[in-house]
Amino acid sequence: MQTLNYELPTADFRAIYLPLRTDGLLLPDVTVVEILKVEEIYPLLKSPDWLIGNIQWRGEELPLISFESLNGASTVDPKQVSRIAIINGTADHSHLPYYAVVINNTPSLHDIGEGDIELCEGRPRGRAETMSVSMSDLMAGVPNIEWVEQHLLAYILHG
Numbered sequence: 001m002q003t004l005n006y007e008l009p010t011a012d013f014r015a016i017y018l019p020l021r022t023d024g025l026l027l028p029d030v031t032v033v034e035i036l037k038v039e040e041i042y043p044l045l046k047s048p049d050w051l052i053g054n055i056q057w058r059g060e061e062l063p064l065i066s067f068e069s070l071n072g073a074s075t076v077d078p079k080q081v082s083r084i085a086i087i088n089g090t091a092d093h094s095h096l097p098y099y100a101v102v103i104n105n106t107p108s109l110h111d112i113g114e115g116d117i118e119l120c121e122g123r124p125r126g127r128a129e130t131m132s133v134s135m136s137d138l139m140a141g142v143p144n145i146e147w148v149e150q151h152l153l154a155y156i157l158h159g
Helices: 145-158
Strands: 013-019 024-028 032-037 051-057 060-065 083-088 098-103 108-112 129-135 138-143
Touching: 013 098, 032 098, 051 098, 060 145
Parallel strands: 024 138, 060 098
Antiparallel strands: 013 024, 013 108, 032 083, 051 060, 083 098, 129 138
16 A cells, blocks of 8 residues: 655644544545435446445535445445535546535534644555544544545546
């Protein structure tokens, strides 16, 4: 596995913790647009196991991914999905303005200051993460958004 050298931020910021089945993801709060209960998932034919299907959101069809599956963990049964987070696409690409990620519970907002988060060597970092961190009593992965979106775009454009 490649080693990534990222530094923890030194400026104050707001982060959102998205709970997954095992632990969670920590993202800047501006990345998450909305948290929803899933109404209906439209399955896709011949999609990778991390791509659960599509959902309807504000008149658009968005891909729904399981970050845990994309990160190398077990797959998610679409029937078990109840909540999702709508994520702003960061790629400068019109094919992925937003996408959805399966979450396991209610997210929480955190004001992060210097020293509030630490690198967590005891938590294995998955292939879709830049680092593992801990804050207060939570452990989380910081997703490698560029890597996640590249995989999603590759499927959308060439799937």
